[in-house]
Amino acid sequence: MSSSKPPLLSLRDLRIAFQGAGAQRVEAVRGLDLDLQQGESVAVVGESGSGKSAMALSLARLLPEPAAQIQAQRMEFEGRSIPAMNEVQLQSLRGAGIAYVFQEPTTSLNPVLRVRTQLVEALRLHRPQLADPRAEALHWLERVGITEAASRLEAYPHELSGGMQQRVMIAMALCCRPRLLIADEPTTALDVTIQRQILDLLIELRRELGMSMIFITHNLAIVREVAQRVMVMWRGEVVETGTVEQVLGQPTHPYTKALLHCVPRLDQNLDRLPVLGL
Numbered sequence: 001m002s003s004s005k006p007p008l009l010s011l012r013d014l015r016i017a018f019q020g021a022g023a024q025r026v027e028a029v030r031g032l033d034l035d036l037q038q039g040e041s042v043a044v045v046g047e048s049g050s051g052k053s054a055m056a057l058s059l060a061r062l063l064p065e066p067a068a069q070i071q072a073q074r075m076e077f078e079g080r081s082i083p084a085m086n087e088v089q090l091q092s093l094r095g096a097g098i099a100y101v102f103q104e105p106t107t108s109l110n111p112v113l114r115v116r117t118q119l120v121e122a123l124r125l126h127r128p129q130l131a132d133p134r135a136e137a138l139h140w141l142e143r144v145g146i147t148e149a150a151s152r153l154e155a156y157p158h159e160l161s162g163g164m165q166q167r168v169m170i171a172m173a174l175c176c177r178p179r180l181l182i183a184d185e186p187t188t189a190l191d192v193t194i195q196r197q198i199l200d201l202l203i204e205l206r207r208e209l210g211m212s213m214i215f216i217t218h219n220l221a222i223v224r225e226v227a228q229r230v231m232v233m234w235r236g237e238v239v240e241t242g243t244v245e246q247v248l249g250q251p252t253h254p255y256t257k258a259l260l261h262c263v264p265r266l267d268q269n270l271d272r273l274p275v276l277g278l
């Protein structure tokens with residue numbers, strides 16, 4: 001066992017607090033443990049404000065430090081300490097190690113740059129050995145199901161529909177061949193019909209590329225499809241974790257039970273549960 005590879009991601013007692021301008025301090029994540037093996041997926045569910053995005057963003061050190069205070073007994077990616085990484089190591093971690101797809105593609109795409117420019121920049125940075133990054137960019141647009149990819153490559157983000165922008169985001173995230181994809185409510189902002197397509201695309205690409213994934217959602221209906229394991233967060237803490245079967249089959253925390261009692265359809269954006277007043 002000692003020769004076995006370390007987990008892809010290993011977190012022990014991760015704590016994240018935000019210090020505002022005044023005296024108030026928000027403890028967004030309060031002691032989180034997670035081991036993710038290479039190729040494994042975990043779904044993270046929890047209502048708005050439970051610390052899901054803060055946890056996700058902290059992994060590639062994307063939170064605004066020092067306003068965000070991150071502490072952990074262990075915070076490792078492929079056996080290397082994330083807090084100890086220098087800027088060069090962090091740059092390679094972002095993109096080639098951990099890539100993100102967020103809820104709002106418009107906040108992640110640069111509005112003044114053509115799709116081609118953004119993809120090619122990412123490829124130059126993370127795969128400098130590529131002889132023809134433009135051809136690779138085109139390949140990825142086709143790969144994520146964008147029709148007329150050659151002309152879309154020259155488009156600006158606002159010329160694309162929301163669903164197409166999200167496909168571009170997925171292409172941007174995956175073209176650098178990350179070991180871990182973090183999808184933070186990737187379909188919440190999209191039309192119902194498009195949600196299904198984007199979800200299917202993510203599931204298919206993950207399988208094909210053998211990537212690990214952290215899939216953040218507050219929709220229990222899709223947890224089974226995207227992950228083997230699930231972690232339920234509530235007010236900054238992990239209140240329940242296990243295999244999808246365990247957690248969905250025998251939920252113990254009131255929040256999980258309440259979630260299960262009103263499993264939303266794909267098109268419902270369920271931020272807060274009226275039940276229990278949690």
Ligand SMILES: Nc1ncnc2c1ncn2[C@@H]1O[C@H](COP(=O)(O)OP(=O)(O)O)[C@@H](O)[C@H]1O
Nearest residue numbers: 018026028046047048049050051052053054055
């Ligand atoms: N940049 C930030 N500055 C201050 N507080 C923040 C910041 N980001 C998140 N928070 C706070 O941290 C808590 C967790 O937020 P978040 O991780 O975004 O929750 P979730 O993704 O589960 O909806 C919330 O109370 C939120 O207001």
Ligand SMILES: [Mg+2]
Nearest residue numbers: 052053054184
């Ligand atoms: Mg969030």
